[in-house]
Amino acid sequence: MKIMVIAAHPRLAESRANRALLSEWKKNGQVLVRDLYQEYPDYQIDVQREQELLLEFERIVFQFPFYWYSCPPLLKKWFDEVLVYGWAFGPEGVHLKGKEFLVATTAGGTEKSYRSGGDNFYTISELLRPIERTLTKCNGTFLPAFVVYDANQATDEILAQEAKRCAEHVQTSLNVLSH
Template identity: 45%
Template sequence: MKTLVIVAHPNLTNSVVNKMWVDRLHQEEEITVHDLYAEYPDKQINVEREQQLLLEHDRIVFQFPLYWYSSPSLLKEWQDVVLTYGWAYGSEGTKLHGKEFILAISSGGPEAAYQAGGYNHYSMSELTKPFQATANLTGMRFLPTFATQGVRMLSNEQLRESAESLVRYLKSSF
């Protein structure tokens, strides 16, 4: 299965976990790592190229740190311009039908902060409903989210294990 990991981190070089994930994913032949902020520093997205990448892969992954309860802005812009009516959705927009869709999310806050009664009041699943809706609209199969939370409190060994876990997860069958 060919997997496309679309990385959206506006400052990947200073990231702890997302950079480690990217470095580890680059070691896998069947995984294509596509860094939006490196590819489009001017934020001018090449729609045809992006759509071609999607067509060439079976599993699509959005990897990002949780920013203000969503993704960094370039990933939202990417969705707006790449997932177009008549291509990704609508009566003739079937190009993504049958593909698998996964979110790989990191958060600074611990898992306990993302639940009813927690600091943020909402679970990660509740906060990612718009991504689930996108998968539904485009005919992709939404798979469970891979999340590493509380990254500020993790040791280097725990961060490395997170990267290994992500690789195992993305290579698994569902």
């Protein structure tokens, strides 16, 4: 399966968790991994190129640090500009039909905090619903997210293990992930 990872971290130089995920990807020749902030430091997204790339891949992974219960701003801008009416949705917007989308995110909060009654009240799946609905409105399938919890406290060893688990999750088939 052709997989593209779109990573979006505004301060990758200071990152530990997302960098760990990216270094695992570097060992994997099968997956195209892109760094949105490196490609578009001026926020000027090449929409046509992004749409062409989406057509080439079957599974698209959005990898980002969880920021205010959502994604960093350049990725939001990417959704706004790339997933447009007439291309991604609407009567003629059929180009993403059948594509699989997946979020891989890192969170400062613990797993226990992301539940009813916990510090963050909601699960990450619940908080990802705007992204989920964006992608299902574009006729895509939204697969279960991979989350690294408590990312700032994790040791390098734990982050390396999480990165391996993430790569496995991302490459697991639809049937196994969604049953």
